[in-house]
Amino acid sequence: MSTTTQIIHSIPVDPLTGAISVPIYQTSTFVQEAPGVNKGFDYARTNNPTRQVLENLVAELEGGSTGAAFASGLSAIDAVVKLLKTGDEIIAVDDIYGGAFRLFTQIYEKFGITVNYVDATSAENVFNAITPKTKLIWIETPTNPTLKISDIAAIAKIAKASNCWLCVDNTFASPALQKPLTLGADIVVHSATKYLGGHSDLIAGIVVTKEKELGERIKFIQNASGAILSPFDSWLVIRGIETLPLRIKQHCASAQQVADFLEQHPDVDKVYYPGLKSHINHDIALKQSKGFGGIVSFTLKNDTEEAAIQFVTATKLFKLAESLGGIKSLLCHPANMTHKSIPAEKRRAAGVADSLIRLSIGLEEAEDLIADLEQVFQQLQLKQNLFETNHTITIK
Ligand SMILES: *Cc1c(COP(=O)(O)O)cnc(C)c1O
Secondary structure, three states: OOOOHHHHOOOOOOOOOOOOOOOOOOOOOOOEHHHHHOOOEOOOOOOOHHHHHHHHHHHHHHHOEEEEEEHHHHHHHHHHHHOOOOOOOEEEEEEHHHHHHHHHHHHHHHOOOEEEEOOOOOHHHHHHHHHOOEEEEEEEEEOOOOOOOOOOOHHHHHHHHOOOOOEEEEEOOOOOOOOHHHHHHOOEEEEEEOOOOOOOOOOOOOEEEHHHHHHHHHHHHHHHHHOOHHHHHHHHHHHHHHHHHHHHHHHHHHHHHHHHHHHOOOOOEEOOOOOOOOOOOHHHHHHHHHOOOOOEEEEOOOOOOHHHHHHHOOOOOOOOOOOOOOOOOOEHHHHOOOOOOOHHHHHHHOOOOOOOEEEEEEOOHHHHHHHHHHHHHHHHHHHHHHHHHHHHHHOO
């Protein structure tokens, strides 16, 4: 059965009323017949029927046993770190999501959990970083914003052999393209704020585990710490997931067209898109995912912050905003937005050039998006020419 059919039909019809849309159980508690005798629900932090549908849906979609929905992607990440204890070590991909980096360094290091950052595009680097204290390997693939790809199956083997868990942040790919648990990972996390929700209208996070026993530990943490997703937002994510494969198909097709356009443009220096043959990890992307996603990054020949700022403020369809994965195309300038807190030298060394621009390709027609980018290139050229003309005049 195709993923689309599977998704549409694994969302249950309400057994009580026959409602074809999942009811929103907006309740805090559930009436019991006798102490401890209930219909499977007792208190809505512990479990809620609407949230449960979402959790089962994502677990099935990722090929895992257990799903847990959280109030944000970061609280999902937080729940996974809470599996660890003082003295444990994490090996994490070096261009990890900034919020995860902040959580690890500013919250968990003070509790004695240390993190070792490596370039995970080489599984060997991960292997070399393993110590007897390593408990968790944390990768994101593709990464943000240069879309580097790590070999999930190879790193999963290292994790197994070293008796630690592999957690993959699958936000950028989504389960419509890539299923880390089927490649040997133990845990998947999502910022459901992005592609799962898909409409830029909520903040949510998901954890899925391969094994039931690990899933029970995550569920315990979810209940004990309490950062649960509300019934209404659970319902919104379910509704988003119903169209996930369809949306992702279009995001991928348009992103490829935009990447091809950028790659041949004379004012563009580098284009980062795993679907391009020129991408350093194109082969591994081809091997482990069904498509290359909706994010495209590029740098300008005029590699200055000024040029990039002019660019990101001159588009009409692409809106200037952080986040990604929604219906409307967005763009951002990482050097001044998502990666502003990283020192310039360190940021450049990680491949985030001054002029790097990240696009989140939405569901507009690709030709309209390309026309929008083209009109910006023309505006910038005009300004450049004007500047050069004025310059010549002054010299005279
Ligand atoms: C956005 C994002 C997060 C954090 O998710 P929130 O829902 O904003 O808390 C984590 N990982 C990745 C890769 C993200 O893009």
